[in-house]
Amino acid sequence: MLTDAQLRQLAQAALLARQNAWCPHSGFAVGAALLGEDGALYTGCNLENASYGATLCAERAALAAAVSAGCRHFAAIAIAGGRAGLPVTEFCPPCGICRQALAEFCGEDFPILLVREDDMRRCTLGELLPLAFHLNREESKHENV
Numbered sequence: 509m510l511t512d513a514q515l516r517q518l519a520q521a522a523l524l525a526r527q528n529a530w531c532p533h534s535g536f537a538v539g540a541a542l543l544g545e546d547g548a549l550y551t552g553c554n555l556e557n558a559s560y561g562a563t564l565c566a567e568r569a570a571l572a573a574a575v576s577a578g579c580r581h582f583a584a585i586a587i588a589g590g591r592a593g594l595p596v597t598e599f600c601p602p603c604g605i606c607r608q609a610l611a612e613f614c615g616e617d618f619p620i621l622l623v624r625e626d627d628m629r630r631c632t633l634g635e636l637l638p639l640a641f642h643l644n645r646e647e648s649k650h651e652n653v
């Protein structure tokens with residue numbers, strides 16, 4: 509159960525992480541804040557590349573930071589995105605690849621918080637990615653095979 513204070517903290521962390529976005533090619537800055545079941549906050553920003561396909565989204569950057577630190581169980585993620593240098597005025601739902609990346613570790617009820625400067629909208633991973641693809645989900649349970 510997430511408290512209003514936790515949701516606000518998560519939203520602020522996503523907006524803050526967004527300030528570090530490296531996005532000279534699109535001019536679109538994204539920040540993500542992932543709350544671990546361990547209570548720790550893992551943040552990420554988008555990291556673009558001159559070879560466009562090498563770009564990493566903010567959500568997967570946050571996921572990589574968390575898993576690299578040993579955290580594989582998550583309570584929620586907040587995402588904020590919009591034109592770099594301007595306040596976030598639109599919701600930025602995660603792209604398809606990031607939805608699939610979250611589904612590797614998070615279930616259908618996993619809360620996804622879409623963040624604007626003046627508002628937030630809560631949805632679930634199941635709503636954004638119904639019928640997600642899984643390989644050996646029961647066997648692996650977030651453990652390496």
Ligand code: THU
Pocket residue numbers: 531534536537538553554555556563564565566567601602603606
């Ligand atoms: N981007 C993200 O960071 N997350 C998403 O879910 C959607 C897109 C980034 C990638 C790229 O740097 C920029 O936004 C424009 O696509």
